[in-house]
Amino acid sequence: MDSVNPMNVLKLLEENYKQLFQLDGQPSEADKQLKGLVKEFMDIKIIRAGSSSLALEEDLQYELQTDMQTFDEIEKLVAASNQLAEPDENPSQEDQVVEPLSSGTEPSSNEFYVQRIPNPKQPPSNAVTLDYKKRSVDFWRNVATKKRRSLSCVQTKFKKVTSIRQLQEWERHVAEGGSRYDKLKALRLETGKQFFLAKQKPHIAKDMDIRRWAVTANRTIGLVGFTASPDWVGKLKRNYGIVDRKITKFVTDKYIQEAPQVKKTAEECVALVRSRISDYGLDCMWNTDQSGFDYEMRPGRTLHLAGAKHVLAICQSENSMTHSYTVMMTISPGTRKFLPQLWITLQEDKGVFGPIVARTMFKADNLYVTASASGKMTKKLYLEWCEKILFSHVEDRCILLADSLKTYSDQEAVLEFKPEELEYEMITIPPKVTGDIQPLDRLFRMYKDFFRKISSFIILHSLPLQVHHRDVILKMHSLVYQQFARSPRFGDLANQAWHLRGYTDESFDYVNPTEFSFPKKLTGHCDHQNWDDRLLLKCGWCKAPLCFHHFYDQYHLCKIYLP
Ligand SMILES: [Zn+2]
Ligand SMILES: [Zn+2]
Incomplete structure (x- = not known):
């Protein structure tokens, strides 16, 4: 489809x-409604014209449900509505840290320290601001005379003070730059503000951004053990009324009328593949699919966009799509499961790698790397894929199941690259049912999940790597493909992907790669010295727990399989 310019359409x-x-003054309600539709x-x-719909699949955007102009206004509203139910008051397990003990200089009250249980009916006493604590503590300590004031004296000026013990506690809070509560609040404020600022600019904010802002803010705030867990992010989003906005499929009347017909073509396609399998066996069947991957943006980078404010939402989606590269994967329901090489098309300004880049860029046996100006597959690249990837890895007979992209449609050109002795057939998945019967559809999402776990780790721990850099992307895909697609542990995933779509009868108990390699609790430590034991994943081959350095820097292209 050609690209669409809404201004031309108007x-x-x-x-x-x-x-x-003729124009007549203010638009009516009916005008506005029709305009919305x-x-x-x-x-x-x-969006459709800008890219294949696949690129949008995992793209969540957030919408702040408010018209307020400044962050202070939002914060005031949030504070007012949350007085009785501070979201920070019950921290999630992961963020739970023990109240720090006071440091030796003061007479310790730890012996009779009793954890307060917050009374949900009353505003938490913690709601006292740090500034208030500081002022009352200063007044109590009475710097001028160096003689502490009495409790009743302090209470006449600071009504919220209840005991000397409380003042001692506040004193500690002030010394530590705030209690755990204060720090959580500061984190919430700082992260909320970052989100608000990001929404003022054309910028897509994702969970990852929120976590990064929070972790960055905590470098100053210093709450021990704080990791900005997904749970905490969820609470923050609820707190500010941030909701996920998914671009929904526009269902036309025509589409609804077509539905029974669509079902039939899907069934026909599955039936055709099944009959080929019964004639020629599983090993000659292959399914290929491509998926767009976002180049992760540099932290704090502001995207420059042209165009009026009211087309902002469109620009955002387009922008995230134009900064993407393509990964193409191929799977079989037979014994070979995955092809040995992963195809990648990077986005390069001139559509090719310069001579120096071509010579020095990261190379790996399990990758086949190409470039295009758009970062998308072109017809020429598809022919190269047929010749260099598909035809060079199959023998005797090959039946390829792929969706109905225009890129794949020139099968006559494909035949020019086909080896003489190879029997080749392409079966096209009918348009509109790709999501239902494409074996790779869900599997690709799982691959992305695995990949994102690692790029998130880099960003969260501020590792000195540019996740959007060509060499980093390639090295990561090489390592992830070796884990995800080449480890015997996960291979049944490919077979099960075919079974779930109805192409084969046998069901497989597969191991989910992400669940295996990124368990909730990753224990043990890797052999590497001089590393502070921040484990990244468990190797899908040798089962060793690995730190980032071990996995990535040392290029852990594991081939030792421990069942
Ligand atoms: Zn290590
Ligand atoms: Zn290993």
């Missing part, structure tokens, strides 16, 4: 309507 519409209508429809067309 111009054309104007041509049509100006014969019949038309815009929704156009947005989807624009």
Whole structure:
């Protein structure tokens, strides 16, 4: 599909309507409603034209459900509505840290320290600001005379003070730059503010960004043990009324009428593949699919966008798509499961790698790396894929199941690259049912999940690596593909992907690679010295727990399988 320019469409519409209508003052409610419908429809067309719908799949955007102009206004509203139910008051397991003990200089009250149980009916006494604590403690300590004031004296000026013990506690809070509560609040404020600022600019904020802001803020705030867990992020989002906005599929009346027909073509496609399998066996069947991967943005980078404010949402989606590269994977329901090489098409300005880049860039046996100006597969690249990847890894007979992309449609050109002795057939998945019967569909999402775990780790721990850099991306895919697609532990995943779509009868108990390699609790330590034991994953081959350095820097392309 050609690209769509909404301004051109408006111009054309104007041509049509100006014969019949004239502008008349303020738009009516009915005008606004119709505009909303038309815009929704156009947005989807624009997004579709900009890229294959696959690139959007995992793209969540957030919408702040408020019209307020400043962060202070939002924060005031949040504070007012949350007085009785501070979200920070019950920290999640992961963020739970023990109240720090006071440091020796003061008479210790730890012996009779009793953990307070917050009374949900009353605002927590913790709601006293750090500033208030500081002022009352200063007044109590009475720096001028160096003689502490009495409790009753302090209470006349600071009504919230209840005991000397409380003042001692506050004193400690002040010395530590705030209690755990204060710090959580500061983290919430700082992260919320970052989110608000990000939404003022054309920038897509994801969970990852929120976590990064929080972890960065905590470098100053210093709450021990704070990791900005997904749980905490969830609470923060609820706190500020941030909701996920997914670009939904626009269902036209035509589509609904077509539904029974669609079902039939899906069934026909599955039936055709099944009959080929019964004639020629499983090993000649292959399914290929491509998926767009976002280049992760540099922290704090502001995207520059042209265009008026009201098309912002569209620009955001387009922008995230134009900064992407393509990964193409191929699986079989037979014994070979995955092809030995992963195809990658990177986005390079001139559509090719410069001579120096071509010579020095990261290379690996399990990758086949190409470039295009868009970062998408072109017809020429598809032919190269057929010749260098598919045909060079199959023998005798090959039946390829792929979706109905235009890129794949010139099968005559493909035949020019086909080896003489190879029997080759392509079966096209009918349009609109790809999501239902494409074996690779869900599997690709799992691969992305695995990949993201590692890029998130890099960002969260501020490792000195640029996750959007060509060499980093390639090295990561090489390592991830070796784990995900080449470890005997996970291979049944490919067979099960075919079974779940109805192509084969046998069901497989597969091991989920992400669950295996990134368990909730990763224990043990790797052999590497001089590393502070931050484990990244458990190797899908040798089962060793590995730190980032061990896995990535040392290029752990494991081939030792321990069942
Ligand atoms: Zn290590
Ligand atoms: Zn290993």
